[in-house]
Amino acid sequence: MATEVTAAQPSPAHLTPAQLLDKHRPTLDKALEAIRTRAYWSPHPEHPKAYGESAAPDGLAAFEALRGRRFALEQPGTDDWTGEEVSPYGPELGITYPHPDVDVLLPAMRAALPSWRDAGPEVRAAVCLEILARISARTHEFAQAVMHTSGQAFMMAFQAGGPHAQDRGLEAVAYAYAEQVRTPQQAPWSKPQGKRDPLELTKSFTAVPRGVALVIGCNTFPTWNGYPGLFASLATGNPVLVKPHPRAVLPLALTVQVAREVLAEAGFPADLVCLAVDKPGEGLAKTLAVRPEVRIIDYTGSTAFGDWLETHARQAQVFTEKAGVNTVVIDSTDDYKGMLSNLAFSLSLYSGQMCTTPQNLLIPRDGITTDAGPKTYDEVVSDLSGAVGGLLGDDARANALLGAIVNPQVEERIEAASGLGEVALASRAVANPEFPGATVRTPVIVKLDGAKPDTEAVYLAECFGPVSFAVAVDSAAAAVELLRRTVRDKGAMTVGAYTTDPEVERLVEDACLEECAQLSLNLTGGVYVNQTAAFSDFHGSGGNPAANAALCDGAFVANRFRTVEVRRPV
């Protein structure tokens, strides 16, 4: 029988609110400044070496020590243990997690609410920042956990699963704090009455949480996509129940463990943050989503389940990030080589298993103008294929960029892609000497004629994974029209465009403003269309079918709490 890893049992309240505020107020202020200026900022180092000499081996050892055991959390209402994570790199993790009796767990979480509500926005923000700081200190351990659940390569798991996710969590705390303190906690009110005495009241305003918040995690970015909702809800006073994807439990289980530890040390009920892991085929998310205690849901995943949540979880505020079809319009460029290498990287990173990876590359069939002379459609596709091939020619580099295929369905889509049209670049299986069990695949690029009606069903469906379509279109204007239709009907997390023509740039920009999509223009250097920076870039727009919310803005936090006013005569 597996032995239990017991959560730390801290003595209660050895972190006072004053200590936490002293420690974290400067970081909160910088975050508040960053979301206002949108300038570059992060308190979380991106480089693995920044975490100290022994951090990498320590993190790996900590991860290894978690394997093959129970992951104990001392939550109420645990009625069983469950978990069957298998690393996309091969090994089974062998970790089991508490399975909840929701009739016990949810009331316990609800009971934890009042003291957290009464703590107020500033103390809640400070506690959230302490949680993030402790997660940050364990970034190497989290990187291993993200790598071995999502299949991301180490460096990406480290950065996207570590500092970038922590940034997004901190950003959400900053927005939540700012929103709650827009109204003062106390206000005097005096209304003149001419010659009579003024009417006078004192008013108090309290940010009150909605109830239990449910975070439904995804397989590919458990922390990056989970933290915004988790921290936005917690910072606005709501207990948070985290329901990870069954294949990516560990990164969020560690997060819950750290949150519970910090909450207890700060004198709050640990049950403000709990974990709910379902048994195979149980469908726990559906059960939880319609519970009356659950008043907020954050979800990242398939459109089908996102739509189900929006339709059925009517008692809750539902924030969804679903599927979309991302487009790049290729009209012209003054840096052909830069464009090709930038696109090649975007298509390759994490084998295209990102909600932000471009899928459809719209290229005029008569070709494009570039600083290297005019290029035909065939040349552009061939040169891009060459750029991808060059980028991934070396197996070590390919493994470092691609990571592992997250599930067999992605691999099936790669295989099926060759039947969808003329293959410009075939996918290659890359051997991974360190993890022979990993499925590592390079991208496939398929040529499609956008004017043929039967191809539309192909390129207008999301094909999640390393499959891109080079769609020949009649003109730049036709490309913009197709872009517009794609965003409107299918949604998009990202749009890219390459053009040196101000008129085409205007058309693309207008389409993005009208269909509500985030646009990256002429990226040829080290910034990629599929990457966004917290505090500066919005992830998704919340205004097209790919997502009903953006990370992170006022709307993402404003309805997670309500303000209750009490007015009294002076």
Added chain:
Amino acid sequence: MATEVTAAQPSPAHLTPAQLLDKHRPTLDKALEAIRTRAYWSPHPEHPKAYGESAAPDGLAAFEALRGRRFALEQPGTDDWTGEEVSPYGPELGITYPHPDVDVLLPAMRAALPSWRDAGPEVRAAVCLEILARISARTHEFAQAVMHTSGQAFMMAFQAGGPHAQDRGLEAVAYAYAEQVRTPQQAPWSKPQGKRDPLELTKSFTAVPRGVALVIGCNTFPTWNGYPGLFASLATGNPVLVKPHPRAVLPLALTVQVAREVLAEAGFPADLVCLAVDKPGEGLAKTLAVRPEVRIIDYTGSTAFGDWLETHARQAQVFTEKAGVNTVVIDSTDDYKGMLSNLAFSLSLYSGQMCTTPQNLLIPRDGITTDAGPKTYDEVVSDLSGAVGGLLGDDARANALLGAIVNPQVEERIEAASGLGEVALASRAVANPEFPGATVRTPVIVKLDGAKPDTEAVYLAECFGPVSFAVAVDSAAAAVELLRRTVRDKGAMTVGAYTTDPEVERLVEDACLEECAQLSLNLTGGVYVNQTAAFSDFHGSGGNPAANAALCDGAFVANRFRTVEVRRPV
């Protein structure tokens, strides 16, 4: 055949953005300051005499000139004329309004969107403030229109339909402006790369509207309840289609007329604000609510239709204010006389036809303590009945407070009330010499024993109009428990409480924090539980079944627009 009243045909763009900003920026800044401090503030005078010597007769004359005619608006897609308003004071208004062919009108409104979007948040705010300023200048005319559609007495129609409604509109503009400018329009971004050159981008952020916004007006407060949604949507860039209650068209038709006039003068399409009046039994609101162009809906009215909108208008952000059951807990007071007169006024104002009027007065069956000695349940009810009787004993004063009954259903509920329990105060019909056609009724107070199970169905149903229940409860604690259950199950726009006991005060406050209701404590002077002041008080909480939004906060505006980012290399 009726002659047409043609809208003014201004020469286009004779109000430049710079002029509008010069004129209105100080007011906007004061509004922004007020929503931050929650101090008393209003730029709109409450006293009718503040509008000038001739304003009252001019307003009446302007109102009379509208009667018996077509109310022309030069909107596209008018396929008929409709309207059958009858003043609750008796006379038919005889005004007909354009009936829309929605297949023509909605696309025309959608086409007006881009130039309004491109104007930016500050110009939009200035245009909205000009609309409000012109409405303010015509407050006497609006007062007549509100009086003769809602049945409010003149002074209330003047204040609630005029300055208070304009305040709520301005408040919404201020919130909308603040929300949009939280993100700068342009931002440089530079990410250090160690010894390499930094990554540099310029980013632009544009607030983009969601689409056409629909405002579905109510009978009792056409402007007060209509302006927040109307101005919040318009200020965030959305064209607004106003669908008034068929019995209260004129105040919103005048509003649309003024808005169209100002928009055209400022060089924007007048079709950014249009009117949709339905024919009897047409159910136009249902048709409009599910149109794909309609992306925002603001609604005030019955729970049944509010629930229908929330369920069916899934393409839109839906803001609803529905029915609720408002409670006052009466535990103890140190100003018995003040409490009685305050409550008497609250029950009487506009014959209780306010969403904020108290319905259930919870009184311990063993009586309460007061500065005038202990009072039994019977004494409290009898003294309150006496206070109401005294307040309304004089017919002139009664008419000035009560106004007219808005529709026959309210009168039916008054008649039925006497069958619900022991009548402590019977309703009296008051003659109105000026308007003999008006139905004017004083409040009825019915005694109910809260411990009897069969009474619960009576007092837990909303009984809209001047019907209150004096519910005998076992104790203050039982009162709070019933309050809690009432808010949770039925919703509440307001809660009142009278107590000198800190423990009872704490219990009531806790219940309001947990069930999310706005609380007024120990009001004994000239502030009433059913009145809220814009810029300071929240109307509704958005956190209980009575309304899914509060007037006005960040959540009320934040999701009416989205932010589209365009990033480019430097």
